[in-house]
Amino acid sequence: MILHYTAMALTRHGDLRQDPDWLRAQLASDRSRVLPLRADRNLFHADRQPPEAARIPIDDAALMLANAREVIYLGHEAGRALFAADLDDIDELRAEELVDRAAPGSRFLDLRRIGTLLSPAEGSLAAYARAMTAWHRNNGFCARCGQPTTAMRGGHMRRCDGCGREHFPRIDPAVIMLVELADPPDGIPRCLLGRHPGLPGRIYSTLAGYVDPGETLEQAVAREVREEAGIGVTDIRYVASQPWPFPGSLMLGFRARSRDQEPDFAADELEDARWFTADEIRAFGEFGDDRGANHELPRGDSIARLLIAQWLTEQG
Amino acid sequence: MILHYTAMALTRHGDLRQDPDWLRAQLASDRSRVLPLRADRNLFHADRQPPEAARIPIDDAALMLANAREVIYLGHEAGRALFAADLDDIDELRAEELVDRAAPGSRFLDLRRIGTLLSPAEGSLAAYARAMTAWHRNNGFCARCGQPTTAMRGGHMRRCDGCGREHFPRIDPAVIMLVELADPPDGIPRCLLGRHPGLPGRIYSTLAGYVDPGETLEQAVAREVREEAGIGVTDIRYVASQPWPFPGSLMLGFRARSRDQEPDFAADELEDARWFTADEIRAFGEFGDDRGANHELPRGDSIARLLIAQWLTEQG
Numbered sequence: 001m002i003l004h005y006t007a008m009a010l011t012r013h014g015d016l017r018q019d020p021d022w023l024r025a026q027l028a029s030d031r032s033r034v035l036p037l038r039a040d041r042n043l044f045h046a047d048r049q050p051p052e053a054a055r056i057p058i059d060d061a062a063l064m065l066a067n068a069r070e071v072i073y074l075g076h077e078a079g080r081a082l083f084a085a086d087l088d089d090i091d092e093l094r095a096e097e098l099v100d101r102a103a104p105g106s107r108f109l110d111l112r113r114i115g116t117l118l119s120p121a122e123g124s125l126a127a128y129a130r131a132m133t134a135w136h137r138n139n140g141f142c143a144r145c146g147q148p149t150t151a152m153r154g155g156h157m158r159r160c161d162g163c164g165r166e167h168f169p170r171i172d173p174a175v176i177m178l179v180e181l182a183d184p185p186d187g188i189p190r191c192l193l194g195r196h197p198g199l200p201g202r203i204y205s206t207l208a209g210y211v212d213p214g215e216t217l218e219q220a221v222a223r224e225v226r227e228e229a230g231i232g233v234t235d236i237r238y239v240a241s242q243p244w245p246f247p248g249s250l251m252l253g254f255r256a257r258s259r260d261q262e263p264d265f266a267a268d269e270l271e272d273a274r275w276f277t278a279d280e281i282r283a284f285g286e287f288g289d290d291r292g293a294n295h296e297l298p299r300g301d302s303i304a305r306l307l308i309a310q311w312l313t314e315q316g
Numbered sequence: 317m318i319l320h321y322t323a324m325a326l327t328r329h330g331d332l333r334q335d336p337d338w339l340r341a342q343l344a345s346d347r348s349r350v351l352p353l354r355a356d357r358n359l360f361h362a363d364r365q366p367p368e369a370a371r372i373p374i375d376d377a378a379l380m381l382a383n384a385r386e387v388i389y390l391g392h393e394a395g396r397a398l399f400a401a402d403l404d405d406i407d408e409l410r411a412e413e414l415v416d417r418a419a420p421g422s423r424f425l426d427l428r429r430i431g432t433l434l435s436p437a438e439g440s441l442a443a444y445a446r447a448m449t450a451w452h453r454n455n456g457f458c459a460r461c462g463q464p465t466t467a468m469r470g471g472h473m474r475r476c477d478g479c480g481r482e483h484f485p486r487i488d489p490a491v492i493m494l495v496e497l498a499d500p501p502d503g504i505p506r507c508l509l510g511r512h513p514g515l516p517g518r519i520y521s522t523l524a525g526y527v528d529p530g531e532t533l534e535q536a537v538a539r540e541v542r543e544e545a546g547i548g549v550t551d552i553r554y555v556a557s558q559p560w561p562f563p564g565s566l567m568l569g570f571r572a573r574s575r576d577q578e579p580d581f582a583a584d585e586l587e588d589a590r591w592f593t594a595d596e597i598r599a600f601g602e603f604g605d606d607r608g609a610n611h612e613l614p615r616g617d618s619i620a621r622l623l624i625a626q627w628l629t630e631q632g
Contacts, residue, residue: 006532014528014543015584128530135529141462143455143483148462167459169529173489173566211566212330213451213485214444216322217557227330238554241533250489250527268331 001309004301005127005243007120010075010082017073017154026073026081027058027065033080034061035125037133038087038095040247041108042126050119051109053126060102061085070136072155074129084129084155088137112246115301123301124243131245135169138247142167170248175220176208177254178307179233181261181275190275191311192229192263197271201288204276205298206307208251221254229273230264233257239310242303253303278315281308317625320617321443321559323436326391326398333389333470342389342397343374343381349396350377351441353449354403354411356563357424358442366435367425369442376418377401386452388471390445400445400471404453428562431617439617440559447561451485454563458483486564491536492524493570494623495549497577497591506591507627508545508579513587517604520592521614522623524567537570545589546580549573555626558619569619594631597624 016022026032033055036043043054056064065071068085075082087095099106111126118126132155139158142149147162158167179192193204209224211217218236225233233256242251265273276295285293287300298304332338342348349371352359359370372380381387384401391398403411415422427442434442448471455474458465463478474483495508509520525540527533534552541549549572558567581589592611601609603616614620 005530006535008530008535012528012539014539015582124530131529137460138481139459141457141459143457143459144453146457146462146464165454168488168526170486171489171527171529172484173487210484211487212328213447213487213564214321214324214440214559214561216559217566217568219322219324223328223330243530243532245530248529250533252533266331 001306002120003240003242003303003306004115004120005124005245008124008128009121010077010125010128012075014156017156023073023154027071027083029081030057030059031080032058033082034058034064035074035082035084035129036061036064036087036095036099037084037129038090038092038108040130040134041110042130043099043103043106044109044114044126045103045105046107046109046114047105050117050122051114052122053129054099054103054106055082056099056102064098064102070133070151070155072129072132072136072151074125074132082125084133086133086136116299127243127245131243131248132169134245134247139167172249173211173217173252174208174244174249175211175217175224175252175254176206176303176307177221177225177233177236177256178206178311179225179229179231179256179258180311182234182257182259185261188277189315190277191281191308192231192258192273193276193281193308194228194265194273195271196269201290201296202285202294203287203296203298204272204274204284205302206304207273208304217252217254221256225256225258228266228269230266231258231260234259239307240303244303251303253307255307278312281312317622318436319556319558319619319622320431320436321440321561324440324444325437326393326441326444328391330472333472339389339470343387343399345397346373346375347396348374349398350374350380351390351398351400351445352377352380352403352411352415353400353445354406354408354424356446356450357426358446359415359419359422360425360430360442361419361421362423362425362430363421366433366438367430368438369445370415370419370422371398372415372418380414380418386449386467386471388445388448388452388467390441390448398441400449402449402452432615443559443561447559447564448485450561450563455483488565489527489533489568490524490560490565491527491533491540491568491570492522492619492623493537493541493552493572494522494627495541495545495547495572495574496627498550498573498575501577504593505631506593507624508547508574508589509592509597509624510544510581510589511587512585517606517612518601518610519603519612519614520588520590520600521618522620523589524620533568533570537572541572541574544582544585546582547574547576550575555623556619560619567619569623571623594628597628
């Protein structure tokens, strides 16, 4: 199974992007391309199969760049510099007119809606561009002194105009874990899935939560399972990680085991938490299929889905 | 080997701390204790062996609490609520007078200096208190709109007085990796250590760097090794994690292997990067021992040290 948003193919040039002259040369090169975004939506050629992020030749993007709230150097792709341009400050109709002229048939779409349709590389690129523009939009001021900040280094840092403090893109680490029942009494393997009230439909998913200051990833796993489902875990094992740009998380996937057979879920966090067998999960409806299944799988582009798929494969 | 700052023994009560009445009751209870900090230094009983964080009975801490810049509920320890109190707004001499009266012989000390002397639980508690107070000090304003923010939920959230946006403690994930030479030509195992110009003395340590938006931990490991030492890596494997409160990182320790025998270190990031045998590393001087060794080990409380110690043990 593909883990979405983990196949970024760009070379980031973390050193070169600190040089304003080098950045100016990239913005002047007709090889460079612009990826527009607006209101957290990326511009896609949705008519292509699979859909692709629109890459507008820099010569056709002059008006967008001149009116962009922020222009961010993303990296190089096959010798071309890619820039994200946040068109949030441009009126919606005007923005659509601009992009339609430069990339006919393209549309601003929410990655959350079409993520599963994209190729791994396109999904990863769109996720990265979205995470960066969201960070800029939410960090126009210095959290230490309240003065405005200005983007530097191709959009990978913001410096406070007042106190000079440097601010870097924020990434919030979160743990997400598939807990397996150790030694089930009837010998049938089971894993724990919960129903979050914030999720649409009847989705049952792995438990998850943000890492707190002062704890390790493994402590965060144990604490979240204890808080949400009232059970203890052992054999905590890292599986994989996934950038999750809604808006800026880093999902850290784990496996764990529990001998506590009776979950006691926290009513303020979960509506339900239960052990499920592989056969029960295989009967779940697909995410968002709206056919009235009692249980639905989590989103196809989530690491929750990978953790569940891996577990199902192990059960044969 | 102990991995410092990973042995937090508190129960955090993430649900209860959201209730202002419950918090008020804890602040009124004579069982509760206050841990003062000032200018990023924790208050320690440095005369005890090992040193301990000072825990001041709440009845003796009234003046501190009334004048504290921030009071943060840390969690419960053996039935007692522990609060961190940031005395940054109190004049230094006055602050020392206040704490000396309440905890005779105690001193404000930098955890970076005495971290290795503390028990695992005391080091972890001090690290957590320091990370939380530093976060509050640097987040008095809303990064989105520039208005002042106010602490809520026992200090685990700040809300903007203007736009209402909620801000949570920031944790910066960073990868740190020990790279082993795959198939060394003379059959002698080697690992890669580098000399960071920012570090004191002649310390050679594992490579490390912050995770960028849009990448997995494994991609961050490969990118950083490529950027800093010019070599490719395979077999990237997670080892352990460590909160690193200077000021708010989460170190994610990895192992990897490389077939590239000649590191080509980036002069702007490293002064040197080389393959070392186990015997060579065993001849390194201790961190900060100032006895003129050509190479020194990294700090005893760092995960770099754990990764190196593990590798040395494997070499027999």
